[in-house]
Amino acid sequence: MSAEIICIGTELLLGDILNSNSQFLAQELAILGIPHYFQTVVGDNLARIHEVINIASQRSSILIFTGGLGPTPDDLTTEAIASFFQGTLEEKSEIIEDIEVKFAQRGRKMTNNNRKQALLPKGADILPNLTGTAPGMIWQPFLNNVNHPQQKLTILTFPGVPSEMKQMWRDTAVPFLQSQGWGKEIIVSEMMRFRGIGESALAEKVNHLFALTNPTVAPYASHGEVKLRVSTKAKNEAEARKIINPIVEEIKAIALEDYYGSDEDTLEGVVGKLLTARGETVSVAESCTGGGLGAMFTACGGSSAYFYGGIIAYSNQVKIRQLGVSEADIEQFGAVSETVAQQMAKGVKNRLQTDWGIGITGIAGPDGGTETKPVGLVYVAIAQPHFVTASPSSDTISYELKWGINRDRQTIRYLTCCFALDQLRRKLLSN
Amino acid sequence: MSAEIICIGTELLLGDILNSNSQFLAQELAILGIPHYFQTVVGDNLARIHEVINIASQRSSILIFTGGLGPTPDDLTTEAIASFFQGTLEEKSEIIEDIEVKFAQRGRKMTNNNRKQALLPKGADILPNLTGTAPGMIWQPFLNNVNHPQQKLTILTFPGVPSEMKQMWRDTAVPFLQSQGWGKEIIVSEMMRFRGIGESALAEKVNHLFALTNPTVAPYASHGEVKLRVSTKAKNEAEARKIINPIVEEIKAIALEDYYGSDEDTLEGVVGKLLTARGETVSVAESCTGGGLGAMFTACGGSSAYFYGGIIAYSNQVKIRQLGVSEADIEQFGAVSETVAQQMAKGVKNRLQTDWGIGITGIAGPDGGTETKPVGLVYVAIAQPHFVTASPSSDTISYELKWGINRDRQTIRYLTCCFALDQLRRKLLSN
Known part of the structure; x- marks a missing residue:
């Protein structure tokens, strides 16, 4: 059981925008303890989106899509997912009403283009978007249609606008995932920060810790700073800290003043x-x-x-x-x-x-x-x-x-x- | 013929860092006119890196890797690529010497861990790293070893540190790609920058230009700034400028002092x-x-x-x-x-x-x-x-x-x- 993030948008392939959605979702998955091994970016192209869905759905059981939910013809995400899993698109009247209300609030009239945003595959639930016009969906398609290796596949879609995506994730997707049994075990980690010592020099000092399996210790380097992440999986924060803290203390005793702080410390x-x-x-x-x-x-x-x-x-x-x-x-x-x-x-x-x-x-x-x-x-x-x-x-x-x-x-x-x-x-x- | 960007690092899957390397490389590929349809992120795991190489090498002919070139045991990129294509790793003495010099300049001694960074597959060329200790490589592996659908596959690897990656890209990778025939038709664009006007207000003023097909005009907004990208594809810069310039001048005449500069202007x-x-x-x-x-x-x-x-x-x-x-x-x-x-x-x-x-x-x-x-x-x-x-x-x-x-x-x-x-x-x- 693992999740995969799939970001759809030619603007990502042209480098016009920075993919901050992936980072946000990755952090959130880590907190919920949902394993996550792959991220993919693909453009607004039906065949290539199908190719990506094919690969991802064979190796991951939760597919999280962002982007491609807008009203224009190049927004293909819902259509591509529905056609891949042989679902039938149907217009949701609740979505039409919601879009009309939002346009009215801004003193505008809904355009015909927006009707497209009300189409979801039969059986999918609306993942409501409080601020924008593009709702997402939560869908567990019938897999016997498509001769599929997974027992159950969960699809979540979000618009590409980061603020809308984040709100929808927190308000609806997280409670949904928890209702499915996720987030019972959480990953807790401490990112320890060091200055004045190189990555390899620090690594030699703590080399014996890299072989640990619980907690795990992994090194990172960035811009004059070296980091060690000490992580574990546990039922709650207190349990996790019991596992993490002794190793954190051991590293502090080894690194002395080269250690300056952890996590959000600057x-x-x-x-x-x-x-x-x-x-x-x-x-x-x-x-x-x-x-x-x-x-x-x-x-x-x-x-x-x-x-x-x-x-x-x-x-x-x-x-x-x-x-x-x-x-x-x-x-x-x-x-x-x-x-x-x-x-x-x-x-x-x-x-x-x-x-x-x-x-x-x-x-x-x-x-x-x-x-x-x-x-x-x-x-x-x-x-x-x-x-x-x-x-x-x-x-x-x-x-x-x-x-x-x-x-x-x-x-x-x-x-x-x-x-x-x-x-x-x-x-x-x-x- | 197309390129694919593969970023390797568990820190990306945990959301610890923002994937700005993908954006930079995507922009650069667009400028060189190299098609690019997929980006993948995978963690520091040999089997999963192999899986990603397998998929990417079947659909793309240039694979661009970032990350995983460091001195620690979880840096697996070179090893994974070499083993997938059945290459033999050999120690490059030039790299050892270069690392020793860099350590000496900083008054430190090279550690044994760093020797790993000198291993490249036989036949690969060093992609020099002027500032950091991790060089990349340019490698065109023998594909008959692995029963492969592509005629020729080019692999480029870069460290994950953005400043090092960018310098290596510009100094070595771009000239190499051009020597391989890329960049003959180039996408040329001018990113026009505006201050003191909102995105929708500017969009209304230049609305008639968004329907153009050559050049195209597209709006972007970021952090207090609005941008319009005017782009075209042409044989050379001069041809492209003939198509772009009249529209750029038209926009300047419309925006007046709200326009402050283009491209790298700050x-x-x-x-x-x-x-x-x-x-x-x-x-x-x-x-x-x-x-x-x-x-x-x-x-x-x-x-x-x-x-x-x-x-x-x-x-x-x-x-x-x-x-x-x-x-x-x-x-x-x-x-x-x-x-x-x-x-x-x-x-x-x-x-x-x-x-x-x-x-x-x-x-x-x-x-x-x-x-x-x-x-x-x-x-x-x-x-x-x-x-x-x-x-x-x-x-x-x-x-x-x-x-x-x-x-x-x-x-x-x-x-x-x-x-x-x-x-x-x-x-x-x-x-």
């Missing part, structure tokens, strides 16, 4: 919580990141408690006038230099009167690199509170980063912001 | 070009957007020519001290008020000595809203150069925005930055 959120707990504040002085680090800090609601603000010092004049960076040092060492990053960090900490100050200066490219200072060279400095360092001479710590000349501007900027947040996090943990 | 890029052409400069004072507008301005390489920097004035103290906002006005009118936005815009313009200054203050939520000042209320002010206004009393123009309490924090912040950029664009156009 670097900026974790740093915010640490600052709040310590009653400390931070400000930023940004050159190449141009405000990106400030934007990350303030992505968290309530960040005004610890984030006072910053200076976007993109030009040298702003570095000199607004941050007090030495003009002579800029001339001697360059705007992209360790000392300028340090002076920026100290400058913003002093001027904005915060406990911590972060300074960033670098070459994000694609132009501006030289032999000695290539694209990807970035200096990050953290000005620390005196109660941390107890020594004015060690009050600023700095880092030279070389992201390499092949990374693009946005990646270099994003990785730099993450690095700065992560270093502040480590400082906050260790002091 | 609001910040268009504003940057206008500022550069006028020899003018800008700075930002950001409260609720926290640096996001500065980050957008500096997303363009070379933005230092016109973007000097800004003040992230998240706390009131920073607004008062760094921007000269009146403390009394903050008390009387609140930090989220028209006058504070205006004083922020003027303050940053004066202190950073730029021609234009933008001030933003608002309530991005989820908390902090009140009856009179709900979440979503934002004030944007633009301080204009005196040579534009010729009057000190009209030197700052401001806007009250009500994004509504149902939008989330990030959306409110992003839409606000876009609005500010768009208003500056209109000012730059009209003066």
Whole structure:
């Protein structure tokens, strides 16, 4: 017993839209504990939709369709499903009435095209659409018509509009699936997040855990971050946590400070919580990141408690006038230099009167690199509170980063912001 | 002859990540004029990957895989492809050397796990990965081994990390596909971008164009922006432009200033070009957007020519001290008020000595809203150069925005930055 997601629409094959419906449905299936092994995308073409239904219906017992329920001639989903399983389409008067009411509310008249949306195979139930005109259906077709390997096949259809699909899924499809016995066992997982360690290095440290079968441990990597997912299947959350927690704790003990949080935790959120707990504040002085680090800090609601603000010092004049960076040092060492990053960090900490100050200066490219200072060279400095360092001479710590000349501007900027947040996090943990 | 996209990764089936790779590859195939009828997602499971290869290789002649090239045991893509087509894996010493160099550059040592990434089927070519450790491959396996209906099958593999995949696609895969005769008839399109007008309002204005068959005109909407795609198929770019351009010009004449650019144009890029052409400069004072507008301005390489920097004035103290906002006005009118936005815009313009200054203050939520000042209320002010206004009393123009309490924090912040950029664009156009 497993589900399969089938998204229908030539716009997906042309890359005009991002397939966010698949992600939503995949998450929902995982929560309900319904196994799901395949997703397929196919265009608005009857023969190819039939081909996909043929393949999917032999290997999966719940087929979830999105898209192709609209009023235009290229919307073929219902027709294709009905004809494949030799069902007869019939017009549902409830749907016609519902569409008429919706058009009237918008001061419009229903068009003849819309009548098509009222056609469902005989025996199918309406899957109501509260906001749009395209309802879906829940249908368990007679399979002896088509000489089929499955005992029972359940078909659900949804329109492609994500907001309509989501509402219909939650209001009708989930209760239906639960009534069929699904969702009694749920999959619970914790996605553990790591910074400052590569995927392979972390994998070697926890290699022995990959062989576990309950819970399972699987690694993922994305954009400067490594993740481990610890999952299990259980009757309820409490049962699942009993299985997951010991392994999560074991991994934490192995990874130490490289682990920064789980699931919805973000670097900026974790740093915010640490600052709040310590009653400390931070400000930023940004050159190449141009405000990106400030934007990350303030992505968290309530960040005004610890984030006072910053200076976007993109030009040298702003570095000199607004941050007090030495003009002579800029001339001697360059705007992209360790000392300028340090002076920026100290400058913003002093001027904005915060406990911590972060300074960033670098070459994000694609132009501006030289032999000695290539694209990807970035200096990050953290000005620390005196109660941390107890020594004015060690009050600023700095880092030279070389992201390499092949990374693009946005990646270099994003990785730099993450690095700065992560270093502040480590400082906050260790002091 | 058609291509099929196969994305491999259990994280896609669990809904942990959005499948943006499929969209990118779909767009690229459309540009090259390579037909593409199916996309499949499958997890990290050898038997199911084989099943997918079996189905796809019978109906498509170019198989494009993403994901599953990492160093861990659940990365099975290369192994699965090789075993399906009875290829022998062999270690490529060039790959080992490349991985060692990359680890050394980051001050790390290659782990034993990474050796796996150097295994490719005999006869396959390396598809080089400039930034990551996982190379892909281009392989045309011997099909007589496997009793196969296609004459020739081409396999391309890419890592799942989007930035690496995109670079590898453009640098190596596209030239390879063109060398195989693809891209002779190309689909050329112009994606026209509009701001400050809704999808249906724009659609009504250009309704007569939707019936065209060559070029075709189709509308799209996303995140505060409306788009029209004008496309045609032709032997070369010049032929195609002859068909597209008259319609593009007609739409520009209809949409006027609501049209801001096409294709890769961004609001910040268009504003940057206008500022550069006028020899003018800008700075930002950001409260609720926290640096996001500065980050957008500096997303363009070379933005230092016109973007000097800004003040992230998240706390009131920073607004008062760094921007000269009146403390009394903050008390009387609140930090989220028209006058504070205006004083922020003027303050940053004066202190950073730029021609234009933008001030933003608002309530991005989820908390902090009140009856009179709900979440979503934002004030944007633009301080204009005196040579534009010729009057000190009209030197700052401001806007009250009500994004509504149902939008989330990030959306409110992003839409606000876009609005500010768009208003500056209109000012730059009209003066």
